[in-house]
Amino acid sequence: MYAHIIYQVSEGAVTITLNRPQVFNALSSELIKEITQAVETANQDETIRVIVLTGVGDKAFCSGADLKAGLDKGFTSLGDSLRENYNPMIQAIRNAEKPVICRLNGIAAGAGMSLALACDIIIANKEAYMSELFVGIGLMPDAGSLFFLPRIVGVQKAFELCSTGRKVYMEEAVSLGLVNKSVAYEALDAAVDELVAIYKTSATKSIGFMKKVLNQSLNSNLNEVLEQEAVHQDLLGRTHDFVEGVMAFLQKRKAVFKGK
Known part of the structure; x- marks a missing residue:
């Protein structure tokens, strides 16, 4: 059914895993559409009571847009790409009537950071980092980052993170409120499972x-x-x-x- 994600259902919970490890789970239009469809499917399934979003491995949750794929296809309009692909994905997560947990297994950069911030709760691998790296290619943050960031950290800190594109490691991310909790990678599943157990038996x-x-x-x-x-x-x-x-x-x- 899916070519770029893994969709696993287990006793009232579903885990949606980004599965493009060869490009650090970078977002192609095909992957974005599959994430959107998977979240909407889970939201409509009455047997599903909690959604977990993660990536394969311990290196990257999502490294942002797949620039090479975009170049290969020939960029037309970045605005149209956001309207047709990224924006519906973010809206699907925010409009989901069920809690969405981000199991931040690794780096979240660019639109990958936006994707993480769109989730309701983030449990992170303490070795991971987040980065609004758009400025490094002459762009500004998109996919909702300019909505989420100032509401979490304030306008001045949001400006700093966006305009420098610097890496925010998990100790700082927790202190800023970007991430709810960070643990060793070996403890990540247990920490996420603890939350899943709460939500799949909750109201x-x-x-x-x-x-x-x-x-x-x-x-x-x-x-x-x-x-x-x-x-x-x-x-x-x-x-x-x-x-x-x-x-x-x-x-x-x-x-x-x-x-x-």
């Missing part, structure tokens, strides 16, 4: 609405967010998981959520 509808309103809150005022909280809380109050959660609380037992 999936609740998490989906949290994500939706948090996305909207970035461009909303307080009154608008208060209303969105009221609207979505009303919907959650009619779900199986709300009833189960209340009953479990009253009965002093662990809730058994179904994501419904």
Whole structure:
């Protein structure tokens, strides 16, 4: 079904693995389309409650755009490429109603950094680094970096990272809030699995609405967010998981959520 990713489903979770190790998982148009399709497929699958995005090996999560592939095909419009390929991929991740965990196995550079930042949580190999290296080829960050970065680190720090393209290693990335946690590569799977275990047994509808309103809150005022909280809380109050959660609380037992 897929030529450039590995799509693995396991007990309520799916792992989408970028599989172009020969080019450090660089983003070709074909790979981008497969990532987008895989995320949308997982989001529509009611049996899937958490999505993990990663790359093969321990060297690179994603090294950014595959410039050679672009040159071989002949660049036409970089703007059109973003609109047709990159932007739908980022929107698929942000619009997914399920948590998306980035298992940052290695370097995330250029649009690869944007791809990581689009995820909800990042657990990283402590030997990895991130870099907005666009300036090195006379471009500016794209695929959402100029949206995510200032909201995470502030405008001045975002400007520094973008305008220098310097490498941000994981100790600094954690301190800046770019990454949630970094561990030795040998411990990466265990750290990700711990989160997956939480999310695949959690109240999936609740998490989906949290994500939706948090996305909207970035461009909303307080009154608008208060209303969105009221609207979505009303919907959650009619779900199986709300009833189960209340009953479990009253009965002093662990809730058994179904994501419904």
